[in-house]
Amino acid sequence: MTTTAPEQGFARPRRSLVPAWALQTAIWALVVALILGPLLPLVYASLRDRPLYEAGGAFTVEPYSELFGDSLFWHAWLNTLGFAALTTLMAVTGGALVAILCTRTDLAGRKTFSRLILLPILLPSLGMVLGWVVVWGPGGYLTTMFSDRLHLPTLAIDTIPGMALVEASRLLPIAFLTCQAALTRADSSLEDAARSAGARPLRVLTSVTVPMLRPALLNAATLIFTLSIAALGIPLLLGTSNNIVFVSSYLYNTWTSAAAPDPASVSAGAVMMLAVATLLLIVRNRLLGSEARFVSIGGKSGRQALLRLRGWRWPLAGFLAFYLTVTTLVPVLGLAAMSFVVVLTPLVAPWQLATWDHWQVLLHDPTFRNSIENSAVIAVVGAVLTTALIAVATLVAHRSRFPLRRTLPFVILYPRATPGIIVGIGFFWAFLLTGAVGDYFRGSIWGIMLAFCVRNLPLAYVVMYPTLARIGEELDRAGRAAGAGWWETSRKIVLPLLKPAIFASFVLLFVEILNDYDPAVFLVKPGTEVMGATMLSQFIQGMVGPVSALAMVQVVITVVVLGVGAKVFRIGVTGGDHDA
Amino acid sequence: MPEIKVENLVKQFGDQRALDDVAFSVEDGELFTLLGPSGCGKSTTLMSLAGFQTPEAGRIAIGDDTFFDASRRIAVPAEQRNLGIVFQSYAVWPHMTVFENLAFPLKVRKLKRGAIRTRVGEVLELVEMTQYERRYPHQLSGGQQQRVALARALVYSPSVLLLDEPFSNLDAKLRLRARTWVKELQHRLGLTTIFVTHDQDEALSMSDRVAVMSAGEVQQIGTPEAIYRAPANRFVADFVGRVNLIEGVIASGDGPRVVMDVAGSHHRLSLNGGDEPISGNVTIAVRPEAVALVSADDTTVNGTNTWEATVGAVAFLGDHYEYEVHAGSVSLTVQAGRRVEGDRVKVHIPPEACAVVA
Numbered sequence: 001m002t003t004t005a006p007e008q009g010f011a012r013p014r015r016s017l018v019p020a021w022a023l024q025t026a027i028w029a030l031v032v033a034l035i036l037g038p039l040l041p042l043v044y045a046s047l048r049d050r051p052l053y054e055a056g057g058a059f060t061v062e063p064y065s066e067l068f069g070d071s072l073f074w075h076a077w078l079n080t081l082g083f084a085a086l087t088t089l090m091a092v093t094g095g096a097l098v099a100i101l102c103t104r105t106d107l108a109g110r111k112t113f114s115r116l117i118l119l120p121i122l123l124p125s126l127g128m129v130l131g132w133v134v135v136w137g138p139g140g141y142l143t144t145m146f147s148d149r150l151h152l153p154t155l156a157i158d159t160i161p162g163m164a165l166v167e168a169s170r171l172l173p174i175a176f177l178t179c180q181a182a183l184t185r186a187d188s189s190l191e192d193a194a195r196s197a198g199a200r201p202l203r204v205l206t207s208v209t210v211p212m213l214r215p216a217l218l219n220a221a222t223l224i225f226t227l228s229i230a231a232l233g234i235p236l237l238l239g240t241s242n243n244i245v246f247v248s249s250y251l252y253n254t255w256t257s258a259a260a261p262d263p264a265s266v267s268a269g270a271v272m273m274l275a276v277a278t279l280l281l282i283v284r285n286r287l288l289g290s291e292a293r294f295v296s297i298g299g300k301s302g303r304q305a306l307l308r309l310r311g312w313r314w315p316l317a318g319f320l321a322f323y324l325t326v327t328t329l330v331p332v333l334g335l336a337a338m339s340f341v342v343v344l345t346p347l348v349a350p351w352q353l354a355t356w357d358h359w360q361v362l363l364h365d366p367t368f369r370n371s372i373e374n375s376a377v378i379a380v381v382g383a384v385l386t387t388a389l390i391a392v393a394t395l396v397a398h399r400s401r402f403p404l405r406r407t408l409p410f411v412i413l414y415p416r417a418t419p420g421i422i423v424g425i426g427f428f429w430a431f432l433l434t435g436a437v438g439d440y441f442r443g444s445i446w447g448i449m450l451a452f453c454v455r456n457l458p459l460a461y462v463v464m465y466p467t468l469a470r471i472g473e474e475l476d477r478a479g480r481a482a483g484a485g486w487w488e489t490s491r492k493i494v495l496p497l498l499k500p501a502i503f504a505s506f507v508l509l510f511v512e513i514l515n516d517y518d519p520a521v522f523l524v525k526p527g528t529e530v531m532g533a534t535m536l537s538q539f540i541q542g543m544v545g546p547v548s549a550l551a552m553v554q555v556v557i558t559v560v561v562l563g564v565g566a567k568v569f570r571i572g573v574t575g576g577d578h579d580a
Numbered sequence: 581m582p583e584i585k586v587e588n589l590v591k592q593f594g595d596q597r598a599l600d601d602v603a604f605s606v607e608d609g610e611l612f613t614l615l616g617p618s619g620c621g622k623s624t625t626l627m628s629l630a631g632f633q634t635p636e637a638g639r640i641a642i643g644d645d646t647f648f649d650a651s652r653r654i655a656v657p658a659e660q661r662n663l664g665i666v667f668q669s670y671a672v673w674p675h676m677t678v679f680e681n682l683a684f685p686l687k688v689r690k691l692k693r694g695a696i697r698t699r700v701g702e703v704l705e706l707v708e709m710t711q712y713e714r715r716y717p718h719q720l721s722g723g724q725q726q727r728v729a730l731a732r733a734l735v736y737s738p739s740v741l742l743l744d745e746p747f748s749n750l751d752a753k754l755r756l757r758a759r760t761w762v763k764e765l766q767h768r769l770g771l772t773t774i775f776v777t778h779d780q781d782e783a784l785s786m787s788d789r790v791a792v793m794s795a796g797e798v799q800q801i802g803t804p805e806a807i808y809r810a811p812a813n814r815f816v817a818d819f820v821g822r823v824n825l826i827e828g829v830i831a832s833g834d835g836p837r838v839v840m841d842v843a844g845s846h847h848r849l850s851l852n853g854g855d856e857p858i859s860g861n862v863t864i865a866v867r868p869e870a871v872a873l874v875s876a877d878d879t880t881v882n883g884t885n886t887w888e889a890t891v892g893a894v895a896f897l898g899d900h901y902e903y904e905v906h907a908g909s910v911s912l913t914v915q916a917g918r919r920v921e922g923d924r925v926k927v928h929i930p931p932e933a934c935a936v937v938a
Contacts, residue, residue, distance in 0.1 A: 006737075009662065009736070009737040009738070009739065010686070010689045010691065010736050010737060011689055011690075012660065012662055012689075013659060013660070013662075013688045013689050013690075014690075015660065020657075472669055472671065474667040474668070474669045474671035475671045475673060475674075477630075477632055477658070477665070477667065477671065478665065478667060478671035478672075478673070478729075478732070479673075479684070480631070480632070480657075480658040480659045481630060481658060481659070481661075481663060481664070481665040481733075482659075482684055482685035482688060482732065482736070483659050483660075483662065483685050483688040483689060483736065484659055484684070484685075484688045485657070485659050488688065489659075492684065493673055493675075496675050497673075497674065497675055
């Protein structure tokens with residue numbers, strides 16, 4: 001053949017300057033350092049007889065014995081476990097029911113409901129709690145209206161069952177997503193077989209569908225339990241009036257108490273919480289392993305609804321709409337209303353109390369203004385950096401021959417079991433122990449950003465890994481065979497194919513980091529405020545109006561970004577693993 | 581120059597031996613096929629050559645380049661081996677056009693833009709895909725994607741071409757055409773090629789030489805004719821083509837004529853003796869089409885290796901008939917060009933058609 005190829009072939013591709021193993025080691029080390037970095041100092045701090053910022057100090061188990069000797073601490077655990085159990089029960093039952101209604105029945109508007117039901121987990125969690133307080137709390141707008149005006153009973157959300165209801169309404173989407181994924185994945189011929197055998201639809205539902213969901217339910221339950229143990233906003237905002245203390249608020253109060261701050265025992269408490277959360281993660285991993293055995297391959301999507309609801313089609317849809325109104329729409333509307341009036345009360349017509357003052361505060365008060373600016377910067381930069389790091393880390397974990405690659409998924413998923421306040425305290429000590437570098441992080445917003453990023457990075461992995469798994473490995477092998485090294489193959493072939501997941505990860509991380517708050521409460525300083533932490537501290541000081549306005553800022557940004565993201569990048573939150 | 585030498589490859593997956601002392605060499609310009617059922621180690625061998633698997637022991641060299649040597653701890657990374665590979669899934673990058681797919685290996689080799697244009701154009705012409713260069717893979721048919729995959733493997737003039745079951749995703753008609761086309765192209769370019777397949781027709785029709793593999797071991801290496809006519813063992817006889825296996829004991833085994841007592845019957849079978857004397861228990865392989873079948877009263881066929889038999893079943897298969905016949909306790913599958921009337925028949929097994937396989 002006539003050819004431009006030289007006799008000896010083309011020049012061999014040159015080896016890249018940085019060998020792949022060096023790059024992979026660096027990425028691995030960075031991820032491991034970011035995630036374990038804050039935890040080791042925490043354990044260290046809990047075993048010293050004085051705070052790390054004081055000179056000297058020796059090994060001791062004093063903080064632990066001191067903590068274990070405090071009956072209030074055990075009481076807090078009791079409250080926390082009761083709260084978490086109730087939350088789990090409500091969220092899992094509700095989530096499973098809605099998932100069955102939306103995937104296996106002809107419920108009116110089931111497509112719309114399966115989207116709307118996700119809203120609570122995407123909306124800013126602290127803002128939503130504030131919304132509940134404003135509307136349904138003691139002295140809240142609707143509470144007052146119902147009890148004082150109409151003399152109707154209302155649920156007291158400042159009790160443990162009430163707080164569990166608030167938390168369950170936020171976490172219900174996790175159970176919904178897990179069950180929905182299991183139901184779509186499950187082979188529907190199993191159900192068809194039961195019908196052929198003569199079972200009526202409802203019988204099929206109870207005898208086949210629900211038992212098939214068991215692994216998904218257990219999986220969702222452990223995750224929801226872990227997340228609710230870590231709840232901080234709810235006990236701080238709802239528990240104080242009735243003096244209900246959770247472990248998280250116990251630690252927060254001990255840390256911030258001006259009279260006798262006790263960092264060592266707070267660290268000890270945090271270590272104990274971490275141990276519980278880690279144990280739950282291990283249990284969950286076991287469950288996930290057994291779930292894989294339950295998965296029956298096949299299952300066509302877009303199948304006919306199994307159960308005809310007939311007369312119940314609309315009433316059940318009405319009930320779901322009512323539920324969403326009460327738990328999501330009304331709190332958001334309450335926040336919006338609160339931000340425009342002096343006092344939110346049914347006793348006086350709202351237009352007589354209308355005011356712009358709260359929004360003025362946002363613009364002029366340095367704390368509020370800084371918070372908005374800092375949060376925006378942190379969310380953008382943090383989402384970009386985290387997405388970038390986790391994208392390449394996911395490649396190292398699943399598309400390289402790096403010897404320690406199999407450890408990465410476990411490490412990356414670990415922060416989801418780590419309560420936010422633990423990440424916060426951990427970074428606080430880590431910055432203290434790392435000299436000038438730590439000082440820089442401690443004094444700037446980047447320290448808070450780091451804590452937020454570490455806490456939310458499992459989300460990036462959870463979004464990207466399923467997409468990567470669908471990209472055939474022969475595609476990158478073809479790149480290697482063509483002469484490109486690991487990094488060039490990743491950059492030119494795998495990462496471009498991963499683009500949709502990368503964008504989805506960015507959008508979701510942006511929202512999560514923007515609305516995150518609990519790691520920051522231990523890290524904020526004047527000048528480095530972020531929205532969530534400011535809301536918490538200002539609300540406790542009674543600045544309900546401006547705080548509501550700030551929460552509205554979060555809600556609006558969240559809704560707009562998610563809406564635009566969904567349109568532009570066609571992000572659909574599907575599959576069973578979104579947790580925030 | 582590119583003589584491929586594979587020596588004593590060993591690869592273990594858990595407690596399973598994927599490769600057990602695999603060794604072969606491939607001449608310059610040869611089309612060499614690794615044939616075997618799935619799980620026999622053929623793909624592992626190919627991926628070890630390509631650098632995507634690392635065996636525990638052995639040596640792989642192409643020309644003067646040692647790509648892998650376990651004892652000297654040499655393992656050249658895949659991207660440094662300069663081999664062209666066509667994968668089973670084609671692995672045409674979906675986010676790049678046909679042109680970009682072909683340009684990628686050249687960009688990696690830092691060619692100038694103009695040179696890339698010319699070379700890609702040339703290779704696209706070679707695979708007759710010039711008018712599709714701006715298309716994306718999803719706009720191409722399976723056969724066209726395969727040509728792109730092949731063009732991408734050829735564009736940088738690799739020293740060796742590796743084909744991993746490249747036809748398994750094509751439908752039957754297209755597969756036949758692609759076979760001839762690839763063989764013709766390979767011959768024209770004179771490119772040393774290693775081809776992996778589980779399809780014996782592909783292996784026999786395309787290869788210069790075939791290595792039959794099973795359970796991680798090479799069973800036999802030879803030309804397609806040799807493999808078919810003189811299978812080295814039972815597995816090869818059974819796997820390549822269809823075969824009748826007849827067991828027995830050697831009655832007299834010296835010289836050019838060997839006589840075997842067929843086990844469990846009074847029949848005797850004469851065979852052509854090989855270079856080495858044989859004795860004891862043996863198994864003979866006879867191809868169904870090598871056996872002659874005539875009606876019982878036919879007198880033209882007589883003498884040695886002619887047995888009387890009864891017809892068990894007969895099937896019409898378009899271009900031939902297939903008979904299941906029983907000569908005493910020996911059952912034979914026979915392929916006949918025409919129908920033979922009656923239940924009583926005679927079969928004749930030519931001595932030269934008998935291969936000793938065990």
